[in-house]
Amino acid sequence: MQPAIGIDWGTSSLRATLLDADGSVREERARPWGIRHLPQGGFERALSDICAGWPDCPVIASGMVGSRQGWHEVPYVDAPAGLEVLAEYATRFDAGGGRTLSIVPGVRDAVRLDVMRGEETEIMGALAMCPDLAITSQIVLPGTHSKWVNIREGRIAGFSTMMTGEIYALLTQHSILGAMIPAGMPSATDWPAFDNGVRTAHASGNAGVLTQIFSARTLALESRLERAAIPSYISGLLIGEEWRAMLASGWLASSAPTLVGDARQCTLYQRAATTFGLPQPAALSGTAAHGAWQVHLALATQRTGAADPSTQEPA
Amino acid sequence: MQPAIGIDWGTSSLRATLLDADGSVREERARPWGIRHLPQGGFERALSDICAGWPDCPVIASGMVGSRQGWHEVPYVDAPAGLEVLAEYATRFDAGGGRTLSIVPGVRDAVRLDVMRGEETEIMGALAMCPDLAITSQIVLPGTHSKWVNIREGRIAGFSTMMTGEIYALLTQHSILGAMIPAGMPSATDWPAFDNGVRTAHASGNAGVLTQIFSARTLALESRLERAAIPSYISGLLIGEEWRAMLASGWLASSAPTLVGDARQCTLYQRAATTFGLPQPAALSGTAAHGAWQVHLALATQRTGAADPSTQEPA
Structure with missing residues (x-):
């Protein structure tokens, strides 16, 4: 597998993780460059700075960077939402400096009238780290906007923000x-x-x-x-x-x-x-980068899946 | 009865009411001089300004003016608290410019661990305006810090702040x-x-x-x-x-x-x-001035009561 860079880009901070070809963490960096506190040069400069010297590989970002106030608005996908739909609706674009960036969509709970951006990727990382959680579980993500989340069959089934x-x-x-x-x-x-x-x-x-x-x-x-x-x-x-x-x-x-x-x-x-x-x-802890890696794998599968029958599972 | 001036002096505003000898409102004034927004010259200047031209008569004040950050700290009295105890523990001092100021104490609820300053005077005004409320009633005072108050036999029995x-x-x-x-x-x-x-x-x-x-x-x-x-x-x-x-x-x-x-x-x-x-x-509405008038009456009774048997009720 190709290495990847996972980016957790919120309102107040920017975190980047370089992931090796086996998905393990090689290096982590953090900057106080949330989407409301960008350096001169904006998003493009912030990204090239935090990835300086890292190999040329796909970049997977999540968080408020995909909001209307972010770099590129990515519409929410509705719950229940799992890895496949997050990868399918990820928005890919040329981020300058030779890098291609994919932004993971946030998730919307139409029943509870609620939204998340960034937590969906952390959750996908948690489910990969502890597969037992995928069947039926409840996850709490503390934070500025805490999320209380129901998981069913690997998907975010619904959630509530405090x-x-x-x-x-x-x-x-x-x-x-x-x-x-x-x-x-x-x-x-x-x-x-x-x-x-x-x-x-x-x-x-x-x-x-x-x-x-x-x-x-x-x-x-x-x-x-x-x-x-x-x-x-x-x-x-x-x-x-x-x-x-x-x-x-x-x-x-x-x-x-x-x-x-x-x-x-x-x-x-x-x-x-x-x-x-x-x-x-x-x-x-540290599930955001693992989640980005899962999206990277799902994107690679989607890109090659239909074209290459050898990667398809037997019916 | 002597006229009086009722003062409602909170964190963000200062209101004064000149009350006639029968307790009716003759004139009202308001200034944005809360205890954290005093004019040059501080409390004394603010008081003399807002009372300019009014007769020389007792001034009854309530609210944050009696807090540690106010003009003169007046300790809370414990619930249950009625008019007599509020008048008894009111602090009287020379406020300059020939005026004497009495500050009404706030009330503390030792059971619910709660405090009020200013609302106790509004409540006394409300009980005087609607004597039916005095026996047993519940009063809600909306505001920056809303108070939900139980009244028993003319006293503030307990309360809760939101x-x-x-x-x-x-x-x-x-x-x-x-x-x-x-x-x-x-x-x-x-x-x-x-x-x-x-x-x-x-x-x-x-x-x-x-x-x-x-x-x-x-x-x-x-x-x-x-x-x-x-x-x-x-x-x-x-x-x-x-x-x-x-x-x-x-x-x-x-x-x-x-x-x-x-x-x-x-x-x-x-x-x-x-x-x-x-x-x-x-x-x-407008109960603070009526409450100040009630305190003024109670103070007058206390001052003359013991010395003048003619004002005492028969046993």
Whole structure:
């Protein structure tokens, strides 16, 4: 198989992985060049820079780079959606500097009125790394816009987004709670405050966590919560709310979901799950590049499949 | 009775009302001089400016002016709290320019870990305007930090805060949803979008509205929600969430609560209540000045009460 470059290109960052002919990772690079923070020269310059010196091979990109604000808009495909349809609707174009770029489409859930871009590729990587997940499973991808995803027969069957990471940033940066946080506070999680937030979310019951967010102010006013620990408490409240809401909606099946994403984020979700009395979920990281490799394989199969009977399976 | 000046002094605005000897409103003034936006000369200059030309009489102030960031910190009194305790713990001091200012304390709910400043005075005004509310009632004060309040025997028995107005501002100004709203859009409510938001909050059931906020993005991407109507939809979602959460928590008694606050805000809450199948709540406006007048009366009684037996009721 030809090597490939996998690109995870979101709103705030750009990550590239050079994959060897067997799909293993040879080198990883990251730049703060999200689609809203491009360097001089825009998308083309950003791509040629991050791939500088790498071999001439296909580039598979996913994420907001395929949105209307991105490089080339790639329409969403509807769930249920698996690897074949993602490869079929990937948009391929000349990206300059002799490179050809394929952008993976995002997925739309027409029932829940929801969309994802980038997570579909991470999920395909996770399914390749743990084939047991492909039959029937539930996957949670923490993030700015957390996704809770149902998998059926290798496909993304449906999903639901919670804006947890974004609301955390709004509350800690722009709200009356943010104004109480000392400047230059350390970014390490204060675990007792985080656990307290998760327990408060759990105890909020069906009323939910929006009735509890103001408690951060009252606790801090009464010196029962260190001001530097307010972000950890809010983090616990909001991540706890994800578990609370998904339990209340009946989304969670009997087995624990699998976490996919940044290792530090996954640790927070694991800890919150156990505070809810749930079994600790397994966590997978670095799945985006593996997903890009799967799309690369599917694209190669599609390109040669119909023309070369030897690659077709017997009927 | 001596005339008085009632002052409602919050984070973002300053309102003053000159009250005649019978408690009726003679004149109202408003300035954008919240405690974080004071003019040159600070609190003293702001007060003397807004009261310019008014008679020399007691000034009763409530709101964030009594917080640590305000003019003079006045500690919270614990619920249950009625007019007598608010007057007893009001802090009186020389405000310069020959004026004496009394700041009404805020109220703390030690059970729900919650605090209010300013709403306690609005509530006292509402109870004076509608004495039926005093025995047992529920009052909702919409705002940046909405308060859902239980009244028992003329006292604030307990309450719960939802940061609805603040979260609305964060989502419409700083989030990915805000970035979709056209600049210079009109501030009038788009009623179909508002109703759609309320219905979505209602349908979210026990999962709650944080699972639904991202739907604003998807609806707009699919042109099923006008971008200019995104604020109205988010407003409906968040106000609907207040009704949903309070119904789910069992807070709402059989009779409808009474709304107290800005008339336009109350209209939104009334409309959302009927979408939830609840009877339309009554709404009272302009209660802060009436509450200041009640505190003025109670202060006068306290000052003369013990010294002058003629003002005491027979045992």
